[in-house]
Amino acid sequence: MATSPKPMTPQFDEQLVNLFEEQYLPLADTIYRFGFALTLSLDGAHTCVRQAFQKVSGKLKELSKSLDANPKSVLIEACWQAYKDTKGGGASPIGQSAITSALKPLPVEGRAAVAAIDGAGLSPAEAARVLSWSEVELRQHLASARRTLLRDAVQL
């Protein structure tokens, strides 16, 4: 089982702190929703988002030097990786919310594709990259999920 990167030691580095607080922290809710779509669990979503931010905080210096790092893509990738590392965070899907009912019939890949593209607004190419799929795979998962949701005419 892969281990999460060691969190950044709490210390004051104004430039990195500003980067984190201005570019990444505002996306916490987006990542939380993505995590929820994956786990269908609040606890699981919390675990995903916490581990995603831990991963990102551990490589802030590297990210600060990368001009083309899209914070949303970076976090979704980290969240997806955390989900896979923890096998869903160990939390069982709970709740009877409409979104839970709608997403529950979908495989996690379908939920990931729909949540990343239709929920978080990533482009299909970017989603394919961060979810580590080929574009064909992404389109297949995405099409399958959309077809199911539209066929079942879920009421969200």
Add this chain to the structure above:
Amino acid sequence: MAQAAGELKDDDVLYGYLTEYLDGELPAAIAGKYDQLLKAADRPALQEEFQTLRGRLQLALQSYYLKEDELAVLASLVQDPRVKATVENVKIAQLERGVAVSTMMRRVAMGTFVVAAIGAAVVKFGGPSDVKFKPLEYLGYEAIALEEDSRERLNLPSHDLKEVRQYLATYPGLDFKPKMLKNVPSTWDLDGATVIDYEVAKVAVVMYERRQSRNPEKLFHFSFAGKLSDLPPADPGNMRGLIFQTYASNEQNVIAWQSANNTVSLLIGRRSAPELAEIAVAGAGD
């Protein structure tokens, strides 16, 4: 993207490219095919249904968000909350100091302005009641200044008695009748007149000059509204009925007398007090 479409089943293309189709961003290579797939799907409202689904999905997800304390936990990954609090406190303290300094500066500036305004108002409107006219002091200096530079200080340099008399008689705003010496000894020539405005008092001045002497000598007759008793007490003199008071400085002698009911005259020159009194007596009566 078009290459991926080539490897996908028609149904996957139809549902997998819905976003691009709605956004008008379908790759040209599959645009024609996509229209055919849409017609073949026999689902004419597919785009609208998908748009509705996507909107509802986004709306439903928005009901999930992190609380403040959960966000604070994430923020603490890069900065100890105590350090963060300290930094924020320092920034707040700096801001407060800046605000305090600028407030103080503003208040000082405002206070200065108010004091200046009050001062200006006092000078403009309240000055006369506070400032006292000191004839001996003021006119002693005035006589010396006129001696040194009479041409610049006399408003009417003139040897014409009528002209000087008219000038003084018609001078506006005087609350007394300016006096002239009627019959000054012929050795003294009329040299001109002026009115000095001290704001608290106006003073008429007539200047005489003794040109025949080796060193031209000047004599000044000041008159202003007031009473002889307003002057500092002095032993009274009497020169053939003219009651006068005598004052002296290192350079000049002064005699003062009540030349009219509300008018005081001062004759200032380098002559002795009796000589000044003689001149005054000779010229009195105007």
